[in-house]
Amino acid sequence: MRILLVGAGGVGSAVVPIAARRDFFQHIVVADYDRSRAEAVVSKQVAAGRRAAGGDLRPEDRFSAIALDASDEAAVTAALREHRCDVLFNAVDPRFDMPLFRAALAAGADYLDMAMSLSRPHPSRPYELPGVKLGDEQFAMSPQWEAAGGLALVGMGVEPGLADVFARYAADHLFDTIDEIGIRDGANLVVEGPDGQETFAPTFSIWTTIEECLNPPVVWEDGGWHTTEPFSEPEVFDFPEGIGPVECVNVEHEEVLLVPRWVKAGRVTFKYGLGAEFIEVLRTLHKLGLDSTEPVRIRGVAVSPRDVVAASLPDPATLGERMRGKTCAGTWIKGTGRDGEPREVYLYHVVDNEWSMREYGAQAVVWQTAVHPVVALELLARGVWRGRGVLGPEAFDPVPFLELLNEYGSPWGMREQ
Amino acid sequence: MRILLVGAGGVGSAVVPIAARRDFFQHIVVADYDRSRAEAVVSKQVAAGRRAAGGDLRPEDRFSAIALDASDEAAVTAALREHRCDVLFNAVDPRFDMPLFRAALAAGADYLDMAMSLSRPHPSRPYELPGVKLGDEQFAMSPQWEAAGGLALVGMGVEPGLADVFARYAADHLFDTIDEIGIRDGANLVVEGPDGQETFAPTFSIWTTIEECLNPPVVWEDGGWHTTEPFSEPEVFDFPEGIGPVECVNVEHEEVLLVPRWVKAGRVTFKYGLGAEFIEVLRTLHKLGLDSTEPVRIRGVAVSPRDVVAASLPDPATLGERMRGKTCAGTWIKGTGRDGEPREVYLYHVVDNEWSMREYGAQAVVWQTAVHPVVALELLARGVWRGRGVLGPEAFDPVPFLELLNEYGSPWGMREQ
Known part of the structure; x- marks a missing residue:
């Protein structure tokens, strides 16, 4: 390959x-x-x-x-x-x-890819109905990919990506019926400034974070998608491996669009543990129009305010030496187990920044996003995963993926709730 | 002229x-x-x-x-x-x-001008000592102006400007000794968005507001200047003519540098009624580095983040039709009156946006800034005010100024406290 x-x-x-x-x-x-x-x-x-x-x-x-x-x-x-x-x-x-x-x-x-083609809000009812959804432009071209015999594996990072593999694994091996699949992402990462004090520095692309957090969040429910106001339905989720409770809010994310195409579930949500400070920053950027990708003109030069926000913050890839803590991505499934009893599990993957820096010289959040597509490419190269057209991670057998991930030295976990 | x-x-x-x-x-x-x-x-x-x-x-x-x-x-x-x-x-x-x-x-x-040459914080103790102060570069050239027989009248807007005229008027006509001169600026202006809802839209140049609010505020006390942390010493000041109480904080402003050069006072401060929302916006801009005037590079083009913030917000001059409320600028003087008794007065100037839009097609804040330098130019043109070198508004006789301001249809007021 x-x-x-x-x-x-x-x-x-x-x-x-x-x-x-x-x-x-x-x-x-x-x-x-x-x-x-x-x-x-x-x-x-x-x-x-x-x-x-x-x-x-x-x-x-x-x-x-x-x-x-x-x-x-x-x-x-x-x-x-x-x-x-x-x-x-x-x-x-x-x-x-x-x-x-x-x-x-x-x-x-x-x-x-690790994030699907962009959405556009519904023109008149943005906080009730989806407009153009994440991935719509890509899925519309699935017939051409099938006809050409090619594969477009979309949303194959950690979230979306591993989170979708977890959903398929739960449906195949752990549950009879699924009431809700809730992707939950949280961390206890802190970044030290040059003065040794904790500082504000997003650990992932601010461009993408603005895009996903300020668009109307999408929810799958009762066989269809609907949208809500940004930062809706706050909930405290207790993350494993010492991270602890983090406030999470609805955010627009690919899993909600991908999972229901291959996995039967009553409800699918994505909630992100942004924390109060980050939410306030995003609200302020929006209030000032600095989230916009529409160029403004400065002395004849056109620049997008969002690009300027990204350029003003430190490159997340360079923060590893100044970061401490762990990041967790995972999928919380509620439903009826194989034994007919109610069951609730959280399948998760935690990366400790200290470990990823020592082992790979990469900070935890970007390392966690990077490892899963490499695992997927290995499965494709070896012919273990095969497909045609535009497919999400949940279109494939999750077991070889989860086995190979362990071989990459970064095991996943399961918590019965 | x-x-x-x-x-x-x-x-x-x-x-x-x-x-x-x-x-x-x-x-x-x-x-x-x-x-x-x-x-x-x-x-x-x-x-x-x-x-x-x-x-x-x-x-x-x-x-x-x-x-x-x-x-x-x-x-x-x-x-x-x-x-x-x-x-x-x-x-x-x-x-x-x-x-x-x-x-x-x-x-x-x-x-x-209506704002003096820029300051630079003290290199090692920015929140205790001034570095290069507002106007230092200009005052350093006063000998050249004097030699050339020219006049540079600096800080001659409303604040600084009228506020300094008030200080001199109080010293000349109302007080024997002055303990404190506190410039206080507040408003009850609201701006409606295109949807008819109140929206966030600064009513004055955000570039200048960032400059003055994020620099270390300066205070004159005990015969010298010192600086504090931004937004220090919050205080609620009750503004006249229906504006009412507004929370004010210390802000770096020219009056604190100008007034003590010509008027004897124990203490001189400037506090701005920013309100909690605006303070949060400024803190966030600072946290993200978006207050910076140092260019960042976007695909080969260098732009200053602060210029992009200014370009992303509506032009304050265009907001008049969507604004409601009044803005107040004034000078609060505490000391001993001519009768030897303690005295406290607030000399002020209020502009109602409805009036300034109807009369001049200009919104209240920019109109209030614009009228005072025109009054000053008229006094200079008529030879009523004369001077050589670099001088502040308090270097001149305040009485003809305050009389002429009334003739411009925008009277000032005095409140005994």
Whole structure:
């Protein structure tokens, strides 16, 4: 397998050291708008000099860097062909999903992303009805992918991604009927400022966080999707492994759109443990129009306020040395167990920043997002997972995924509630 | 008097209809970086067709528009000479003070601004000691202005400006000794959004508001200046004419630097009735680094986050139709009266947005800032106020100013406390 990894940001730069230990692929071309960023990721891996377990290829033969504009569909198609890539691994902001997705289809390559094509609110009733939903543009093109014999595996990070695998696993192996599937994400991470004091610094792309948190959250219920006001239905969820209780609110997220397509459940929700401070920051950005992606003009130059917010904050990928704590992603399932009794479980995956920094030099949140698509690519490379068209993670057998994840040294857990 | 008015923003565009009713000047050249903005202000006045009381000049002969970059000192000097202007009236952000101030000196014109040259915090003890203070750069050049026989009247808006005139008036006519001079600014203005709901929209330049609110506030006490943490010493002040109690906090402002140079007082403070919501917005902007004027790079283009914040919010000058309420600026003096008894007065100026919109088509806050420098220019044009060097409003006799303000139809008030 030859992979075109588009995006050398937080997740992209964590993918390389994870993949470097595995031997399922021949080559990864790391592509970024800023070529020097892609080169830095490759150089770091070459300097580490680590070879795949049992492999004989040196890192300098398995990784290379190119400049690529993710919004330039023709350039991406050309890069896939020039580098003879079998799959495009999309690790950039979801606003670039569609050009990358179409470029892969045009080049005859498979496609993987960790966030689906963007939504647009309902024009008149945004907090009741969905408008264009996450992934709608991608699913609309599923017939073309099927006809071409290609696979687009969408939403294959941690959330969405592992969370969807957990939902399918619960349906296949733990439950007879499922009342509710609730994805719950929380952390106790703190970031120290240069002065040693705790500081405000988002641990994941603020661009994407704004997108998912300020759009109307979507809920699956009674066989259909509806939307609510941002930050609705606050609830305190007790996260495992010492993280403890965190206030979570409804957020627009892919799992709610993906899970019901393959798994039968009365209700599907996604709640994010943002915390009061982060919610206040997001509300303020919205109040000031700084969440907007519509350009404003500054002395003749057009810039998007949201891009400026992202550029003003520290790059989340660089925070690892100053972070402490753990992050947890998981899926809470309530229903009737195989024995006919009520059952409630939380399937989860926790990453300790100290561990991910020591083992991979990557901070916990981006490492956790990066590991699952690498596992999925390995299953595809080995032919364990196969498919055609546009598919979510829950379209595949979850068992080999969860087994292989353990082999990657990052086990998942299950808590009966 | 021929005037070069630099800046056709909120205050600049309110200056024109105020000045148009008066006959003390021959011509105002309205200059802006964006020529169309300057032209729009002039065209609006020409369309209104209003002539000065008793004057025979038509507006089209008294106002003209040019493009001018306020940061280009040589271009400003050339414009002053080309248009034979006697005075430069600075109505742009204070970051342009120094090039404009130096250009006026070079061209042999007088100079007036409404906010002094910028401060820089103390490098090691920013919340205890002042670093470079507001106006320091300007006062340092006072000898050159004196030698050239020119006048730079600095801080001559409403606050600073009228507030300083009030301080001098109290010292000259109301008090024997003054314990404290506290400038207090508050409003009950609300802005309606397009949906008819109250919305967040600053009624004055957010660029300047960030500058003054996030810098360490300065206090004059015991014969010297010291600084505090932003938003320190909150206090509820009861504003007159139905505005009522508003929470005020210490803010860095020119009056604290100007008043003690000419008026003897034990303590001088400035507190601004920001309100809890605005304070939270400013704190959040600071937390995210969006208050910064240091450019960030977005795909090769350098932009200042603070400029983007300003561009994302509605132009304060355009809010008048959607605003309701009153704004109050004033000076609270405590000390010993002429009769030897303790005395406490609040000298104030209130503008009702409904009135300023009806009378001048300008919203209350920018109108209130614009009227006082026009009154001052009239006093200078008529030779009632005279001076050399760099002087604040309190360097002049306050009585003719306060009398002429009444003639402008916007009376001031006094409340014994």
